[in-house]
Amino acid sequence: MQLTAAYRTMLRIRILEEKIIDCANRNLVVGFVHPYTGQEAIAAGVLAARRPDEWVVSFYRCHGHAVAAGLPLDGIVREVLGREGGVCGGKGGSMHLADRGRRFLGASSIVGSQLSVAAGVAMAERGTGRATVVFCGDGALGAGVSYETLTISATLGLPLLLVCEDNGWQDQTRSELVRHRTPAQLVDGLGLDHVEVDGNDVAAVHRAAETLLTRCRRERRPQVLVARTYLRHYHAQVGGARPPEYRPAEEVAYWRARDPLDIAAAAADVPDPWLAEARAEIEREVDQVFAAALAAPPPDVATAATNVTAAPLPAAVPAVTAVAR
Template sequence: MSVARPTRTRKDPAQPKPRRKTAKTKRSASTGHRTDLLESMLRIRHFEERCVELYSAAKIRGFVHLYIGEEAVAVGVNGALTAGDAVVSTYREHGHALARGITSDAVMAEMYGRTTGCSGGRGGSMHLFDASRRFYGGNAIVAGGLPLAAGLALADRMRGRTDVTCCFFGDGAFAEGEFHETANLAALWKLPLLLVCENNRYAMGTALERHEAQTDLAMRAASYGMVAWSVDGMDVEVVEEAARRAVEGIRAGTGPHFLELRTYRFRAHSMYDPDRYRDKSEIEQWRSRDPIRLLRDRMRENGELRDKDVEAIEQRITTEIDHAVEAAERAPEEPVENLLHHVTSSSAEAVS
């Protein structure tokens, strides 16, 4: 396993190195961890596939941005974070929330707009939130989470905490002023901030080379004086190792770090998107590097995974998501008389 060194951006991530086969299944701590990574990615994949079915059946409404194909980013980065660290996400955040530990029940109920959802049914697909896990929400505004993440990082440092704030955003955020303002202040003040760019090559329907004159995103981030490098975002183990190195550097006081994770969404920008701007052969080429398949095949080649192990994991996840759907459909909607709650602070909240 290898990670690109923190220098400059490279071309498309290289294919994974072949692994030596072994005769029988190995059981070790590393095997257990890889199994956990695989299960986390499968949970996201199955959850998103169920969302497609529910959206098509008009069970969930509004804008829905699926994370299928990018699972290695959410799982690998969150694997390097602790419970005390903070996470700020984007509108494509189902995978981030699940990888952070928000339950399938809470996320699915939020998709349905029910009071048992993680945001009380008020946020929906783009505004998942759970303060108990320091998951400070998705954000419907491109690059909108970046200044919030800088504020969280600054607050933690002022309180004497050693926690890191991780902010996810897409390549389209580079065209927004919020990225440059945040990068500048984070580097100037040496904030404990991990900037994670999910470069899936398209800002909605616009290819990276059509909206950025300089497509070397890591080099651009490095120009602000922070450590920055590009990583194969389709390999969860590579992502996790890179994120751990970055987090260790941040905790050591070296200031913000930037990771450009080169990934790809297999489906359209959103469920409304007809996806006519990408060549089908390009999609299939990236599908050949499906992050779930990469890890699964690697474990099989190493003798660490059997077909029945995968079947057991998938059955467990299917049962979990079935329960989440059933619970969401039984959960109550918010009464109309409560619609003004949480809009302004109460007198008790104002005093506290």
């Protein structure tokens, strides 16, 4: 992995997220937004190590995973803003980005459910030499489905890489208040191979992901990467009002001083003009994408019931004629 390329991926995520938050503040986003700011090194580091033919499964905090998996910014932004041309036709919204062509199976808003979906994918992929990557938060390890999935994955030898993004919080609850073991201790208790890294250090994340993905592909058993990190913004926003700060100011400041972008820039050792040029170029790209998305219409009401279920809806379901906005 080239550090400069990883830095650019992280910067794209950061700039995209800041513009999405700006749109949320202006009430231009339908539904919830869960910013990925602060955790960019994890998506960028892990997904630089996956092969493009390997499936990725995500969760509601999915924008960064989608960018690092190579989904087009245009399709992501239109989806988040509920517009025609979104990766899911503008009907899924921020928490449900998916793009099968890029092997980004999708994101789930049900905490922990993505693990069981990913284990199914890994089961289907067994014997192909391909691994499957699934991301989750630290709180997801408090869900029963996670234990069932990890246990069955270990028993069946599924080539699954679980990336647990330990940001120390579960919504507005401090993780330490609701768990008596760290994520690494929990998976260790299940007898799973695991590595713990500084999730704000993209090079460290990438090295660990490469090692674990190689093991998944060769040895066909699940691997866990625990990446310690912190949210730069907040858990989620719905509507135009930014949620009040719920974390201690010193804690927020401590982590702001350990910004993954600054760490990557220092490691890449690039001159300031290179950084300024990269920022200007990506800002131009993102601005253009937002301008086009905001000018696009919402999805046609006639498409409301299409691509929602695997099979066509039964005739008894009345056709949708209007959507309340």
